[in-house]
Amino acid sequence: MKWESVIGLELHVQLATRSKIFSGAANRFGESPNTLACAVDLGLPGVLPVANEEVIRMAVMFGLAVDASIAGQSVFARKNYFYPDLPKGYQISQYELPIVSAGRVQIQVDGTTREIGITRAHLEEDAGKSVHEGFTGSTGIDLNRAGAPLIEIVSEPDLRSAGEAVALMKKIHALVRYLEISDGNMQEGSFRCDANVSIRPAGESGLGTRTETKNINSFRFVEQAINYEIDRQIGLVEAGQEVIQETRLFDPDRNETRPMRGKEEANDYRYFPDPDLPPVVIDNDYIESVRRQLPELPEQKQQRFMETYGLSEYDSSYLVANRETADYYEAAVVAAPEQPKLVANTVMGVLSASLNRENLDIKDSKVSADKVGNLVIRIADGTISNKIGKQVFESLWEGGGDVDDIIEKQGLKQVTDSSEIGRLVDEVIAGNEAQVQQYRNAAPEKRGKMIGYFVGQVMKKSKGKANPKQVNLLLAEKLEK
Ligand code: ADP
Numbered sequence: 001m002k003w004e005s006v007i008g009l010e011l012h013v014q015l016a017t018r019s020k021i022f023s024g025a026a027n028r029f030g031e032s033p034n035t036l037a038c039a040v041d042l043g044l045p046g047v048l049p050v051a052n053e054e055v056i057r058m059a060v061m062f063g064l065a066v067d068a069s070i071a072g073q074s075v076f077a078r079k080n081y082f083y084p085d086l087p088k089g090y091q092i093s094q095y096e097l098p099i100v101s102a103g104r105v106q107i108q109v110d111g112t113t114r115e116i117g118i119t120r121a122h123l124e125e126d127a128g129k130s131v132h133e134g135f136t137g138s139t140g141i142d143l144n145r146a147g148a149p150l151i152e153i154v155s156e157p158d159l160r161s162a163g164e165a166v167a168l169m170k171k172i173h174a175l176v177r178y179l180e181i182s183d184g185n186m187q188e189g190s191f192r193c194d195a196n197v198s199i200r201p202a203g204e205s206g207l208g209t210r211t212e213t214k215n216i217n218s219f220r221f222v223e224q225a226i227n228y229e230i231d232r233q234i235g236l237v238e239a240g241q242e243v244i245q246e247t248r249l250f251d252p253d254r255n256e257t258r259p260m261r262g263k264e265e266a267n268d269y270r271y272f273p274d275p276d277l278p279p280v281v282i283d284n285d286y287i288e289s290v291r292r293q294l295p296e297l298p299e300q301k302q303q304r305f306m307e308t309y310g311l312s313e314y315d316s317s318y319l320v321a322n323r324e325t326a327d328y329y330e331a332a333v334v335a336a337p338e339q340p341k342l343v344a345n346t347v348m349g350v351l352s353a354s355l356n357r358e359n360l361d362i363k364d365s366k367v368s369a370d371k372v373g374n375l376v377i378r379i380a381d382g383t384i385s386n387k388i389g390k391q392v393f394e395s396l397w398e399g400g401g402d403v404d405d406i407i408e409k410q411g412l413k414q415v416t417d418s419s420e421i422g423r424l425v426d427e428v429i430a431g432n433e434a435q436v437q438q439y440r441n442a443a444p445e446k447r448g449k450m451i452g453y454f455v456g457q458v459m460k461k462s463k464g465k466a467n468p469k470q471v472n473l474l475l476a477e478k479l480e481k
């Protein structure tokens with residue numbers, strides 16, 4: 001039987017506010033344990049939560065960016081459960097009336113565009129953390145994260161492969177970073193994914209029993225966990241067994257998911273509206289004022305890059321995939337306004353290779369955008385060849401400095417003097433008698449390909465500095481004789 005996989009994601013995105021969602025305690029990562037939890041975060045008797053307005057603004061912004069409806073009235077609800085990292089015994093979340101619902105985003109996978117529904121996005125507080133490291137026979141509890149603001153984004157079960165799920169996750173990740181509502185830092189847990197997976201016979205429309213793999217914090221792990229689940233579920237069903245609805249955990253060391261607990265139903269949580277918090281009321285003026293704050297979003301930016309800079313769909317989608325890369329690119333184009341395509345090649349080529357090699361973010365690049373622009377200008381005006389351009393880039397990367405200085409000091413100027421090039425061509429012809437004979441005996445239509453060998457030799461002799469066009473012309477001329 002042919003199986004189809006069905007996937008829906010829940011993304012927990014920590015909002016980059018200064019203070020927590022219902023208290024004035026600072027919302028920061030990496031501080032000493034339990035230094036950022038105030039009485040409200042601890043749920044001490046007599047305290048009252050107050051909603052942070054910035055959190056509302058960020059949620060509305062997200063909703064607008066995914067073309068969703070913004071609720072005129074949304075309600076905070078208590079989700080009751082016991083866990084050591086949840087001192088109040090309930091988490092404040094939104095249930096029946098979330099702030100954002102019915103949105104959509106587009107993803108591109110293998111050249112096809114698909115629209116994925118966003119069921120809802122609701123606000124909630126994060127829980128604290130259990131700390132195992134450094135404890136034996138006991139567990140530490142760090143409540144710094146208790147009350148940190150989260151937006152939970154829930155997709156429709158519209159995804160059909162692990163690849164599509166990763167594309168959606170990357171799309172939302174880029175979006176929250178463009179909107180500057182989250183730092184999206186996955187290592188620090190600011191962006192986590194629960195993957196719901198089921199299978200069904202291909203062509204059927206009903207949904208199969210799903211499992212939910214919790215708290216996956218990298219794109220690669222999401223892909224691995226989903227593929228593992230798909231294979232596991234197909235294996236079970238084909239062996240005549242049933243998939244059990246349950247919550248599972250992904251173990252990256254063993255590349256497998258394992259059961260964590262039976263899946264709870266919503267009514268296990270005894271949700272009810274939080275009597276301490278009034279409903280969130282949002283009017284149209286407010287929504288419009290937030291709409292005016294929306295920055296240019298990835299798709300719009302991509303469109304503009306294609307129109308303004310004449311870039312291909314591939315180049316532009318690469319460059320807009322994160323905001324820093326797009327900004328860097330545009331800053332480099334300012335320095336080389338005539339050469340948008342060459343700038344794109346440099347950013348996507350040598351620059352990104354160097355960043356990858358040293359595992360650096362583009363904001364920590366050792367070569368600034370304006371130097372990339374200067375370098376491109378020198379390639380475009382023929383001062384140096386493309387190949388030497390790479391060498392200059394490496395010098396900039398390793399030792400800083402100025403493009404023209406490096407070209408001057410290292411003697412990298414392209415040789416365009418035809419008598420100089422002619423001398424090298426003569427040397428190569430004299431030193432390769434057999435190949436020259438072969439060339440001269442070959443049919444004219446075959447010679448085009450054969451000339452590459454001689455070009456390579458001349459370029460080598462010139463240490464890459466000879467102008468390749470001139471080398472080609474002179475060689476063709478002299479080999480004829
Ligand atoms: P919860 O997990 O909190 O119970 P929901 O029931 O609303 O919440 O489902 C959450 C996620 O599970 C959504 O992303 C939804 O698309 C996805 N989902 C629901 N049913 C299935 C299914 N049969 N197969 C795959 N994904 C599913």
Ligand code: MG
Binds near residue numbers: 010194212
């Ligand atoms: Mg869930």
